Amino acid sequence: MKIAYLSNSPLEKKVANAIHVMNMASSFAKNGHQIYLHAKCNAQNRDFLFDDYGIKNDFKLICVQSKNIKFLGPILYGLIQAFKARLCIKPDLCYSRCLLSAFFTMNLGLKSIVEFHEMPHSKFLKWLYRSLLRNKNLLRVVVISEGLKLDLVKEFEISNIIVAHDGATLSYHSEKFLLENKKEINIGYAGGLREGNGLRLMMDLANELPLLQFHIVGGDINDIEQWKTLQRSNNINWYGKREPKEVGAFLHECDILLAPYQVGPKTSSGRDTARWMSPLKIFEYMASRKAMVVSKFEVLEEVLNKSNAILVNPDDFLAWRSAIENLASNISLRMELGENAYNCLLTKYTWEKRAKAVLEGLLV
Template identity: 35%
Template sequence: MRIAYLHGGSIPSFFANGVHVMRMCDAFTDAGHDVTLYSLPGTYTDQDPYTYYGVRHRFPIRLVPAPDYTQDGYRRRGQDIRDLLTGDAVPDLLYSRDPHTLAVTADLAPFVYEVHQLRRDLPAGFERALLSHPRLARIVVVTRALAHDLQAAYPELGTLPIHVAPDCADPPAAATATAPLPGRPDAPTIGYVGHLYDGRGIDLIIDLAGRLPAFDFHLVGGTTEDQARWQESCPHPNLYFHGHQPPSELHRYFPLFDVVLAPHQPKVYTWGRIDEIGRWTSPMKLFEYMAHGRAIVASDLPVLREVLQDRVNCLLRPSDAPQAWADALTELIADPLLRASLGEEARRQFLQHYTWRRRADLVLADLAPRGTGGLGTPATRKAPTPAEGLHTADTAAVND
């Protein structure tokens, strides 16, 4: 199937949405689809994007700038992408996280609209028009909470064709060269990988470093500005900031950590505090922790419990109880069998439910072209019954 992936962000970038989009395009290509990615040009690095993200396939990437970052600028960029799509062979499917471009191109082919938060930045009626469009084939969301809230936001549209598909990771290579870590060679190593935005629990990690001076804490990720801000408030010599690393290099860090942390708070902010996404977040790094079989301590939040279960694939602790986190870390370091069992179960569940390739297959299930007629229209889809409320792409993928 020929798929045009429409991305409203830049490639390459240090934002998580770039990782998600590149991994999905890689997985679609691995599944045998002909994928072209339409993206904003990168501004963070001039490194080759395939190398920077560590993807396996060199699917075409067409960089389409926006004249400015206004609603009109996005619309004009969408028209430029439409011209590219119609100048080539029109794809069988549009797959998009970019509502602006989708609004201009939706009539060209059936489309899948992927949503990671309720959009508050769109003009009134903008998203409703997409969700009621006759060529909408599927809506993909990353958590059950978001599926519920999206459906509740548009009750007049009836039961929406929503599939729940959490974020994922790729299985690590069999042999991984590790990165050198500073610190004491005999100290337990506690790791965090991800951005340092407000709501990610960085203040909790700093607190833990003070409570557990015999442990070394390592934070991998974050912008230069965020790193400097947190370092100013960190007096502990056992906490190390490693800064942003290319996504292709992160696999070198995970094997070095005895325990990894997912200390998300109820309110999680994106870059610049532009949006608050705590109720709907599906952290990619959580699945990378699972892929590497690490013992996880995570915040006991409803959205994380869609994937995590205490003392089965992690330890869950209240997000506002630092001593409970310190006790959990102490317990895990003192009990290597518990660390191993939690990590092994997390990896087993990851391999069964949370690989990018599995996600690619699930979000495209039953959307293959039929003859020369293209994809089925919404009227021909198997829709959820009113009693079901939501159609979940893979029930097992979002269970305990």
């Protein structure tokens, strides 16, 4: 099937939604589809992007420039994508992560699937969601969690909706990531450095556990310098943002991985998506075969349980410290949790399985 995959992901920034669409495009292609991924990028960097993401160049990447014009810019971007799809590609199906692109493509008569990652947070977005969900060319809605499905169904009374949690790649990492100040037990974190990601908790844990070394991948220099002002211990290494293909190698070098989500901002726009999220980090952790300690949110329990992770209340510091100490002293438990998480990913949550599930049973 010829699919126009429409996104507003800024590929050069290597953010989570960009990692998501690049892996999904590759997985659609691996499953035998002809893919045309539209995204924000510079055409001169097209070939380098495949290498940066560690992804085979097996789909067509169409770079669309975004105009930095308030309100009008996103509309023009969506309109350009829609006309490129309609006039140049003439696809059997449009798969949209960009909601404005979906609006225009469906009104141009193209059959579409739309993927949502959160509830609307403005009057305009509520209108846009309602317009998309009532359009006769909408074939299916894809969401990333049961929590989001429940809220969308309640708000908009839709039925053609499926849940497809995020995924990860089961790739072998030939290059090693060199951890600085490596100790017997190394604690790892990879992700954003926003308040809701649990950086304060990690720094408090590092202060209480001086014999363990904490390693943090993510954030730009300004983020890191800001958090360093609150650091009280000398057992934290900050590596900054790395290429997506490097993250797996980093996780592989750690012994215990943390996902200490808190109430608070978890997206670049400052919104708290704790009720609906399906973090890439969790699935990348699962792919690493390493034990993880994760904040106990209902949405994360859709994927994780006591057999593949240690789940701890976000604000229970003593429980976090105890969980890490327990894992640090128990290699058999670390291996058991890591292997169970990997097998769960292999069975349910690879990108290829997700790419198959979102199209399964579709009549175009």
